Amino acid sequence: MAGSSFIWSQFRRKRLNMAGLATVVLLVLVAVFADFLASRLPIYLHFEGETYWFPNVRDPPALRAWDNDRLEEAFGEDDWAVMPLVPWGPNQDDLSMGGASARPPDGRHPLGTDSVGRDVFAGIVHGTRIALSVGFVAVGLYVLIGIMIGAAAGYFGGIIDSVSSRVIEVMLSFPTFFFILTVQGLLPSTSILQLMVVIGLTRWTDVARLVRAEVLRVTTHDYVMAARATGATDLRIVARHVLPNSLGPVLVAASFGVAGAVLVEAALSFLGVGTNIVTPSWGRILNDARSTNYPWWTTFYPGLALFFTLTAYNVVGEGLRDAIDPRLRGDLG
Structure with missing residues (x-):
């Protein structure tokens, strides 16, 4: 050789x-x-007085019921986060779609969604x-x-x-x-x-x-x-x-x-x-x-x-x- x-x-x-x-x-x-490119949780999060480093990787118990959409809706004046490139996890359904259906690419889902609302990207x-x-x-x-x-x-x-x-x-x-x-x-x-x-x-x-x-x-x-x-x-x-x-x-x-x-x-x-x-x-x-x-x-x-x-x-x-x-x-x- x-x-x-x-x-x-x-x-x-x-x-x-x-x-x-x-x-x-x-x-x-x-x-x-992969978790920094697409995840249901932020890369860094300051929320309700608590600081979370890499919750997208660690998935802390306190955030199990949350996702990026819900966090943004609940953000107070002092809350902020560093989001991944695409704020969706691979098994996360987009509940805002109102029903399970494949949606073509748009600003919310760059590569569209599958039949149950999961982000293709x-x-x-x-x-x-x-x-x-x-x-x-x-x-x-x-x-x-x-x-x-x-x-x-x-x-x-x-x-x-x-x-x-x-x-x-x-x-x-x-x-x-x-x-x-x-x-x-x-x-x-x-x-x-x-x-x-x-x-x-x-x-x-x-x-x-x-x-x-x-x-x-x-x-x-x-x-x-x-x-x-x-x-x-x-x-x-x-x-x-x-x-x-x-x-x-x-x-x-x-x-x-x-x-x-x-x-x-x-x-x-x-x-x-x-x-x-x-x-x-x-x-x-x-x-x-x-x-x-x-x-x-x-x-x-x-x-x-x-x-x-x-x-x-x-x-x-x-x-x-x-x-x-x-x-x-x-x-x-």
Whole structure:
């Protein structure tokens, strides 16, 4: 695997790669600061003689019955607040609408509302956190599993390699999405953590195959032979010499994997077997649009967020692939 400075210099040569990376960074910032972009409570509040710092994050018990609209109506002469960009939470209904219906974008709701009066912008912003959480955690889990199984199979060979290869072949015989859909449907309930684990436990096979192939290649190198000759343990050889030089394709696969996990989460939530109904999710917004004959703002904006996210991670993955080893082109896409 090439040095990190060389990889970076190769990666940044293409403007498209940097645009993809900038989009990924922007998405991460949106996910981290979602409560400051859209929340039912202020960022800072001085109300009835009390001062509240970051009630939008902490949700203090004294403010559980309040929201930004009610606070502004109840403000006295000395009360004031610093509001988020959009003063609506992802699960907050706009009671001023007088009934549950999807409302097009206006000054009160920049991207409109869904069928029960929830702000679409707030749902998309907080849905970014859900999407990236699923992507990072699920991919982290299956990369870890794939590295361990692939490294053991490639380094030790024999029965370990045979058994792991047969398991991988069996797993790959099932279409991944429908396999995950079936598992989710059989489980008694749905949650974000459960979805992460299900994706992580069903998508490790590609990483295991990549790591196995790289380990088989690396173990023939002279420095591995020299380490064995000095009496180094297998664990030390794998950890110090084999894995660090086998992870290039894994980084590429992980970038593509985040995009895949985000798409799976959105698809499952759209079908009603992803995250639970109160969890803000792009797929949930799209699912809700079905009950109101698909108003354009409830499909266009979450669809656009999904499109840019998938495109950004795929662009970064392709850029990493070309920077790490151009010979990988076409093998990991």
